[in-house]
Amino acid sequence: MASKVAVIGSGISGAVCASILAKNGISVTIFESARGPGGRMSQRREHCEDGSELSFDHGAPYFTLNASNSELQSLVNTWESRGLVAQWNYKFGSFDYSSTSFVSVDEEVNTRYVGVPGMNSVCKALCQEPGIETRFGHTIGRLDWLMDQKAWSLTRIDGQDVGHFMGVVATDKNTFLSRFTDVTGKQPPIDLSSDSGVGFQIKEIPASPCFALMLAFAEPLSSIPMKGFSFKNSEILSWAHCDSSKPGRSTTSERWVLHSTAKYAELIISQAGLQKPSPALLTKVAEELFQEFQRTGIDIPQPFFKKAHRWGSAFPAVSIAREEKCLWVEKRRLAICGDFCVMPNVEGAISSGIAAAAKFVEMLAT
Secondary structure: OOOEEEEEOOEHHHHHHHHHHHHOOOEEEEEEOOOOOEHHHOOEEEEOOOOOEEEEOOOOOOEOOOOOOHHHHHHHHHHHHOOOEEEOOOOEEEEEOOOOEEEEEEOOOOOOEEEOOOOOHHHHHHHOOOOEEEEEOOOEEEEEEEOOOOEEEEEEOOOOEEEEEOEEEEOOHHHOOOHHHHHHOOOOOOOOOOOOOOOOOOOOOOEEEEEEEEEEEOOOOOOOOOOEEEEEOOOOEEEEEEHHHOOOOOOOOEEEEEEEOHHHHHHHHHHHOOOOOOHHHHHHHHHHHHHHHHOOOOOOOOOOEEEEEEEEEEEEOOOOOHHHOOEEEHHHOEEEOOHHHOOOOHHHHHHHHHHHHHHHHHHHHO
16 A cells, blocks of 8 residues: 555546656556546547437537646647647637627637547546556545554445555545535535644635537538637527547537536526436527527528536636645645646646646655
8 A cells, every 4th residue: 555546536637647646656546436537528429319429529629738838748749649639720719699790710829639539538548557547437435534544545425445545636626525515415525624634624616517518410510610619798608619620530420519608507507406417407408508509690400419418517716726736735645636726727637637746756755
């Protein structure tokens, strides 16, 4: 157990952290509640009535890097050389409902990157590296610090003991927030209250929810001049992109992903609660988002596939670590990292995962 670390969550922050730890000789076990890796960079696979399969990047559509961040650029260059990411080179812009027209072209100076063949490709590859064991479908229900053993004891939400670890990296914010209670009815796995001994308190991290709508069309939407655009003056839609235009994607159909506004998602959640949304609710949401898409006046035919997904607390509204990029409790060998520590995007999540790994590597070197 001398160098065993548990990483909670297999999003990009956890995957990058685990990869660095493993390269430094630390044995890593990743616990992920979902069926696969990626978090908000996951890829959704759906089946049509005829048995064919459709794939959607229903979370983060792409990521960019700050031009001055040479460490991250070097890392992404490595991923690009391995064929895990590629550049997505199309014009993007915005659509204004007031004038019912495309009003601007986004002159993004930073390169847009996408995972290949899905946004989850990087997380998937990192989770399979030597020295890393990944357990999917494992929701951690309790993390107990054993003072006498100077170790963490982890228990699944169903009560099953999953082992002792000398350190923990928590990348899933629900591990220590009250939202865990709202969803499961149980106390959060880690106690970060004032008397927990960790030295800081985190009660809430404000985050914006979002609904994603996945659409598949038999023919290209040729009347749309851009492959990705934001919406102006809509209470319901905030973003749309053509998922099948990305490098390495199947082009047997044209697939689009729409994102709702936070305001719309908050309204739906205020009525329905945070529990898993019912199929009837998701069908209602899908219809409302698609009707708003049609309200653009663009010639949009009926899709042969239409399904909504809820991101309950997708986009953190604050940064809790700032320059430190992660929270670190050395006496308990606990690191907390994720986009909510730095900035609410993929770049922030990667930076935070690197920072958390550095804390463990530095501690073990002394």
